[in-house]
Amino acid sequence: MDTHNEIIEPNKEDIVFFDGVCNLCNGFVNYIIDRDTEKQYVFASLQSDQSQKLLKNYDFDPSRLSSVALLKSDGELLVKSDAALKILTSLGGKLKLLSVFYVFPSFLRDFFYDIIARYRYKWFGRKDQCRIPTPELKQRFLDAY
Template sequence: MIDTLPKDKKIVLFDGVCNLCNGFVDKIISHDKKDVFRFASLQSEIGVAIQEHLQLDTSQLDSVILYVPGKEVYYHKSSAAFRILNEFGGAWKLLQVFRILPKFINDFGYNIIAKYRYKWFGQKDTCRMPTAEERARFLG
């Protein structure tokens, strides 16, 4: 299953029932003019397979993961968010200034949001279903 992933795309794994995470995916799709990203929920079959391939704990659904299959590298938490936002270009690149902070500081803020994301933003009963226009961008 991992062998069939597109090597020329960056894959965003996200919590499919989290409203904040789904909003982030919507934001990525709206800014992804160069068609850089593909998406899969952490809970999906392909999402679990990617996490197992990367030897990650599949019970931890509190982090966005950016996987680059062509390079066999991944980023999670604040590192993934910053790298995704960097692809947006324009004023979004200004957020990269926060990367000068130690990762543990950026991840501290990320972890607080992740911990309370359901309380603050709510959650769905089931994973996000892509629209017809979005279907080609979602794996699995």
């Protein structure tokens, strides 16, 4: 069997893939966790084996650590500004106002996203290892299973 074309069963939650050693990315994950009252998201660092397995069927290289990715429960993969905006606007409240940025084409939004991504370690720092979730949050991280 060709494991490259292996079918991945849909998840009931959307999966947020992030750079596990990036302080900005970890801050983004904490921000989501604090506001995701419906627990619609689970998380996986791009460095994990689980991420490699899940993303191999998409045109996305998990070693490209400069992009947050969102694998929706319906199988659609969003990256960069599309992923960030979808996540933030789905959290409700005033964050829905960020949907105004959808009026700009993704190539323009991604231009600015890429600038932040390129300098994120310099501006925000990095950790020596991927985030280890607390026991309370362990079930929300795929890598922690």
